[in-house]
Amino acid sequence: MNIFRKGFSLVELMVTVSILSVGIVGILRSFLTSASSLDSMSNRIKAYQILDTKMNEFEQKSIEEKGLSKGDIEEKITLLLRPAQVKAQITPLEIEGSDEVLLNEVKITLGWNESGKYRDATLSNYLPKKR
Numbered sequence: 714m715n716i717f718r719k720g721f722s723l724v725e726l727m728v729t730v731s732i733l734s735v736g737i738v739g740i741l742r743s744f745l746t747s748a749s750s751l752d753s754m755s756n757r758i759k760a761y762q763i764l765d766t767k768m769n770e771f772e773q774k775s776i777e778e779k780g781l782s783k784g785d786i787e788e789k790i791t792l793l794l795r796p797a798q799v800k801a802q803i804t805p806l807e808i809e810g811s812d813e814v815l816l817n818e819v820k821i822t823l824g825w826n827e828s829g830k831y832r833d834a835t836l837s838n839y840l841p842k843k844r
Contacts, residue, residue, distance in 0.1 A: 753827060757834060759793055760823045764836040767799060767821050771840060780843030781817050790823075797825035805842060817842045 721729075775781050786801040799821065806816040816839045824833040 749828070753832075756793055756795070756825065756827055756832065760797075760825070760832075760834040761836070763790065763792070763799070764821050764823055764834060767801065768819065768836055768838055771801070771803075771819050771821075772838070775840040778843060780841040781819065782843045783817065792823070792825045795825050795827065797823055799823050806839060814842055816840065 771781065781803050783805055784803050786799075786803075788799045790797050790799055800823075801819065801821045803817050803819050805814040806818045807814055818837060819840050820835065820837045822833055822835045824831060826832070
């Protein structure tokens with residue numbers, strides 16, 4: 714047996730390779746999880762930008778027409794290359810103790826499918842009722 718041997722034995726190399734492979738698999742899995750989360754957050758940010766634009770359109774319409782009428786609106790759009798649907802509900806806001814309704818609640822929901830799951834984002838606001 715030579716005490717001053719040079720190099721590594723086959724067993725030492727196999728143990729080293731298996732430890733490295735477990736570490737690399739863990740790193741790749743965390744990278745894929747991070748990429749998926751980034752994609753999901755990108756969709757959510759874009760969804761809220763679209764909702765904000767739609768709400769601004771309702772606000773502008775409310776100003777031009779001196780209020781909004783009750784109703785539901787649906788529209789199909791594309792959210793970062795995915796089909797999506799915008800639903801807007803305009804409902805009168807009834808205040809307890811008051812007979813007159815002055816405001817409408819405008820609730821806009823944007824829904825899409827992502828990684829086989831349904832996702833949605835919602836934005837609400839109160840705008841004057843059409844008289």
